[in-house]
Amino acid sequence: MAIEDLLIDEPGRILLLEGNHAMARAVLEAGVGFSSTYPGTPASEIGDILAKVGPKIPNFYSEYSVNEAVALEGAAGASWAGIRALCTMKHVGLNVASDALHTIAQTGVKGGLVLIMASDAGAYSSQSEQDNRWFSYHTFMPWIEPSTLQEAKDFIVSAFDLSEKYDVPVIVCPSSRICHGMGKIELKPFKKIPEKGKFVSDMTKYANATFFSVEHKKNLLKRIKKLSRNHLKGKLQKEIGFDYNKILEGDSKTGFITTGVSFGYTLEALEQLKIFDVPILRLGLLYPINDNLIIKFIEDRGLEKLIVVEELMPFIENRLKEIFFDAGIKIELHGKDTFPDYHELNIDIVRDHLAKLLNVETPAKIKNIQKIAKKAFTQAPRRDPTWCPGCPHRATFYTLKKVTRDQGVYGCDIGCYAMAIKPPMNMGHWIICMGAGLGVAEGMAHKTDQQVFASIGDSTFFHSGMQGMLNAIYNDSNMTLLVLENKWTSMTGQQPTQTTGLDSHLQPIQPVNIATLAKSMGAKYVRTVDPYNVRSLQTTLIDAMSRKGFKIVVCSRECALQADRTKRKKLSAITRPLPKVIYQIDPERCQKCKECISILGCPAITKGKNEEGEEYYYIETARCTNCGVCYEICPNSAITKTEINLHLEGID
């Protein structure tokens, strides 16, 4: 699927799209003029797509912002100038944006303001699986949850109408399974994006100083009550053209209330249990919840038992209990007494728990498969993700481990380098949130004589490490900060960062120099090293360890994956012979000490068996990126470097 297909203006056309691509398409269908994001998986691709196709959309602006708070503030700015604005982030990004969010909510909007906030139940790409739905209670912002990819796009488009009608930002929350799911998506017509807006000053709206802030909150509560009332009366449904909630009818006295992807899991689990007659209420608008709809759902059908299926915390379930208490409804209610309140749900989990609740059996066949599959799974050797061949992080952590004799304290952060916690490094002693590797190290260093290190990637450094560094410099914390400057936001898919020298749309721009920044903040010990140069990094780290106070070492080397891609692109255009470097292991000299394979752990080095059946180690040339780190660290000089065609002109 070419991403340009997203620009097709053919209402009714069906495309095969990933959820994140479908949500990016909403920009065109809602007439959004501004979009901002900080990359966060599972939502990263929404921003990536908009960065790529954005320049082709008239009057549309998109950016990778430095963090989620700044991204949200920028989106609010566009909204207040009267332009529809979208801000996308992952669930924990909302923590970063939370301060701004609470006040922007009560301030309201001019152009529609919508946040896409992707949840990550199961924490497949996150440090926690927090249930963000509680933010709606806290901020009074409408909360919408789609069940399908089509809904994800259409709900976002409608959320802009909702936002403008009720003067409030709206959150649309797709689960990670929606973001990375794929399906058929029907396109809807474009909406025109205005060229420019205009900010009209109104202190009683935008200035949340003490004397206004409670008034603003009261006004917001009024607007949300009106929204709620209109929803009860069916007026809101007319205003936006459809209903976020829906009911599947059935004659059973056991009813279901569910939301988001849990709706589909419930349907398929019931099918497997051959139950087709239960009425199901699917809530799409979770806040403000429609009390009347729920009461009618139960009373009209004379339900005796109600089962709530939702991921993570009992958000809907607790709200139901409030509603039932107020309305004097007594009904058998099941939710988190049955279903787990951790990890994501899926068809299997919902089916197995429902079977218990409904007194039916999970088919014996399924139990047998689960037993056999589990046995195989536990016997299969793990296939751990690791750093790519040539990753500069490998060289950095290897060297750090060596010079500290593994006796240091190593604070880690969020990024590819988090894989340091895995074998063979086993080095990240804590991972908390963006910036906390450094923040925690700063405090710890005041209270221990151990050698304290913190590592942080450049993108994370700009996101939330700069304040921590200023704090560590100003309080002269006795620690060493390693900024792993690989010039890209690699973990989330190679987005440019402030050191790349390219803007959001990959156009050249002046990069930020981290060493200069540190010096201007008052850092006295500032060094920049290429981690491929192991000796130089070693000497620098030993030197840094011998000094008191705050030290910063910028380990600067481009992400090997990105560098390799750029190189391949260049090479594909050249047919003439080029100079070449080949690293090989000399089997005669190799002592099989495993330094390169088990301690450095480069995946381009592997082992085979020769004709005599003897094991030997070798470098897979096709996978080797020629970083030369193994060549430098081999204790037996068994790795050879062959340079050929040196007389020819290279490509760099």
Add this chain to the structure above:
Amino acid sequence: MKKLNVQVVGVGGQGAILLGQILKLATLEHKNIDVVGTETRGASQREGCVDATIRYAITEEGEEYDPRRGVHGVLIPTGEADILIAMEPLEAFRNLNYVSEKTNIILNTYKILPGTVISEGLEYPEIDDMVEFMKQLTDKIFLINANELSKEVFGDFLRVNVILLGAALATEVLPFNYEEIENILRHKFKDPEKNLKALKIGYDEIKKQIS
């Protein structure tokens, strides 16, 4: 309505994602086939396991779409895969939860050793033992060394995924015919000649085993 599930499992760089996309793209020509699915991203360059899921809901002519019998979840429930395309033998073994007596397993016998086997000395089970173990769940296991075939004909491993796609087509379980997949390869992807050849290699290899 009929459901049909295909699970692709493999290792980064083998082209599992592309294989999954071809199987999803094919539905665009069929109004009566709904499709959902997913793909692992990001693990591909990082030595991790990679998979792609394709779930079809096929409505017969004159039949109305019934959400209670449709496909919704992007993951296949236990035992419900109609085809498991295992691009690497260990990955088939790791993912037997998708397999039951109805499952056709297309098993690429070319091994890719995990880092844990190389550096930590964990044991990679014998392929014969793994296949024997799988027979507890299904008899329909088709072995093919797609890497060797790809190397033999094209000189590299780049067509392994398309060879395995041809192999999957030979089971005649998929809701598309051979020509439809050929058309997609011809119009939507690079190197159509090589891909069409690879498709046929895989198809013929499995047809030989079936007959």
